[in-house]
Amino acid sequence: MSITNDIRYKFKTLNIAEKLIVINVAVFILNALSVFLFNLKGDFFMEWFELPKAFGDFILQPWSLITYSFFHGGFMHIFWNMLLLYFSARIFLNYFGPKVFLNVYFMGAVAGGAFFLLSYNIFPVFSGINSSLIGASAAVMAILLFVCTYFPNQEVRLIFFNVKLWYIGVFVVLLDLIQLPMGNPGGHIAHLGGQLLGFVYARKLMEGKDIGSGINRSLSGLEGWFSGKRKSPLKTVHRRNKGSYADSKPTKKEYQKQIDEILDKISKSGYESLSKEEKDFLFKAGKED
Numbered sequence: 001m002s003i004t005n006d007i008r009y010k011f012k013t014l015n016i017a018e019k020l021i022v023i024n025v026a027v028f029i030l031n032a033l034s035v036f037l038f039n040l041k042g043d044f045f046m047e048w049f050e051l052p053k054a055f056g057d058f059i060l061q062p063w064s065l066i067t068y069s070f071f072h073g074g075f076m077h078i079f080w081n082m083l084l085l086y087f088s089a090r091i092f093l094n095y096f097g098p099k100v101f102l103n104v105y106f107m108g109a110v111a112g113g114a115f116f117l118l119s120y121n122i123f124p125v126f127s128g129i130n131s132s133l134i135g136a137s138a139a140v141m142a143i144l145l146f147v148c149t150y151f152p153n154q155e156v157r158l159i160f161f162n163v164k165l166w167y168i169g170v171f172v173v174l175l176d177l178i179q180l181p182m183g184n185p186g187g188h189i190a191h192l193g194g195q196l197l198g199f200v201y202a203r204k205l206m207e208g209k210d211i212g213s214g215i216n217r218s219l220s221g222l223e224g225w226f227s228g229k230r231k232s233p234l235k236t237v238h239r240r241n242k243g244s245y246a247d248s249k250p251t252k253k254e255y256q257k258q259i260d261e262i263l264d265k266i267s268k269s270g271y272e273s274l275s276k277e278e279k280d281f282l283f284k285a286g287k288e289d
Helices: 003-013 016-037 055-058 064-070 077-094 098-122 137-150 165-179 185-206 213-227 250-270 276-288
Strands: 155-158 161-164
Touching: 016 064, 016 077, 016 098, 055 098, 064 098, 077 098, 077 137, 098 137, 098 185, 098 213, 137 165, 155 165, 161 165, 161 185, 161 276, 185 250, 250 276
Parallel strands: none
Antiparallel strands: 155 161
């Protein structure tokens, strides 16, 4: 097996979040190498992909509403973004498939970019400031706030103690609000846009409404490229004969088996393949964790 084929194989075995991390790191390295090798300005390539604050400039490069999220301003910038994405995605992908993940991630990037554009063109405090937006923070914050909203009582380990996810969600939102007037206001505004998207997406999904279903078709090709495999056929999830997921009272072993079967169905066919009954059951299981 050639080195190229080996790299391709290893890339295909990564989950959706790990592939995004690899792509972000690759873009960061390539941009840094191009600047170093050709003695270019640091923003020579970046200026074609960063999100400008002026609507006139944005109209000339509308792709920047997405591409800005793949560029970072320095090592620590990309390090913390990718670290937070990795740990948030571990929780997310335990319950939802890559399709929902991509929806939340890219809609979070768009929401953060839109907040940045609107704020810098509406509020007088930003008048006359020449600024642009880069970084995956808004997309990452959308993933983080999604899991904090959907599984508020689930606990995660932070160094020496456990913390419920909803505490983390409140903390990061308040942190961005407090830091807004202190520096990097464009970045914090984008964070808030991504956080709002993640919160709303999760709340609507808890009500049985997937606000990203409209873009699933446009992202289906992207998901297939990321996953590196064809879609699996739908798998029927076993249901108990007596009652339903919602009103049955299974033993602890049966209860875990039902959760595993639903998660297996999500991993193969996506969250949208679940029935309302299965979604309700998974939601109640998440609240009890």
